Amino acid sequence: GAVVSQHPSRVICKSGTSVKIECRSLDFQATTMFWYRQFPKQSLMLMATSNEGSKATYEQGVEKDKFLINHASLTLSTLTVTSAHPEDSSFYICSAKWTSGDTQYFGPGTRLTVL
Amino acid sequence: GENVEQHPSTLSVQEGDSAVIKCTYSDSASNYFPWYKQELGKGPQLIIDIRSNVGEKKDQRIAVTLNKTAKHFSLHITETQPEDSAVYFCAASIAAGNKLTFGGGTRVLVKP
Numbered sequence: 001g002a003v004v005s006q007h008p009s010r011v012i013c014k015s016g017t018s019v020k021i022e023c024r025s026l027d028f029q030a031t032t033m034f035w036y037r038q039f040p041k042q043s044l045m046l047m048a049t050s051n052e053g054s055k056a057t058y059e060q061g062v063e064k065d066k067f068l069i070n071h072a073s074l075t076l077s078t079l080t081v082t083s084a085h086p087e088d089s090s091f092y093i094c095s096a097k098w099t100s101g102d103t104q105y106f107g108p109g110t111r112l113t114v115l
Numbered sequence: 116g117e118n119v120e121q122h123p124s125t126l127s128v129q130e131g132d133s134a135v136i137k138c139t140y141s142d143s144a145s146n147y148f149p150w151y152k153q154e155l156g157k158g159p160q161l162i163i164d165i166r167s168n169v170g171e172k173k174d175q176r177i178a179v180t181l182n183k184t185a186k187h188f189s190l191h192i193t194e195t196q197p198e199d200s201a202v203y204f205c206a207a208s209i210a211a212g213n214k215l216t217f218g219g220g221t222r223v224l225v226k227p
Binding site for chain 2: 004006032034042043044046049093095097102103104105106107108109111
């Protein structure tokens with residue numbers, strides 16, 4: 001149980017384009033989903049917390065207009081990187097939890113490369 | 116906010132030996148402490164967690180200990196195997212907020 005998927009697993013795009021990443025909880029209802037960013041050989045940095053049906057809460061320093069998060073259902077959250085630039089290239093990972101639990105279950109990650 | 120420090124950053128052990136990773140946290144209100152294993156190119160996988168009302172928890176070859184007074188917790192892996200080679204992250208959170216703060220990670224290499 002507690003499986004989280006991400007799509008796509010890998011994406012390459014041109015500078016200036018937008019990229020959407022999906023995060024799905026496959027076998028449970030995720031009232032809260034989290035989006036992280038991870039640079040090579042570094043730890044996970046929380047970008048934002050999203051609760052189903054409400055606006056995401058962004059961490060300090062994360063541009064909400066650049067990283068659009070939508071959590072429209074209990075099993076799906078999306079992260080859209082708008083007008084991507086090479087410095088946005090990174091490994092993006094989502095996690096999900098249900099209401100009464102502490103545990104976050106992570107997706108497999110999405111490798112974004114912006115040329 | 117919460118700050119989690121993790122040591123060592125790299126750890127090389129011989130197969131069959133034990134590995135210990137230590138973390139300290141700053142916020143005494145933190146009450147949930149998970150450990151994640153991350154293999155190259157994959158997302159973190161929860162391997163064990165502990166809550167502040169428990170001092171120790173064990174699951175087969177993996178154990179975690181928590182010292183609330185000193186604000187530190189440790190991961191112990193016994194009888195290490197090559198497949199234990201990965202990056203391990205500790206984390207801490209306050210249940211009400213649910214945000215995890217991660218340590219810097221420990222790269223573990225188990226040599227056959």
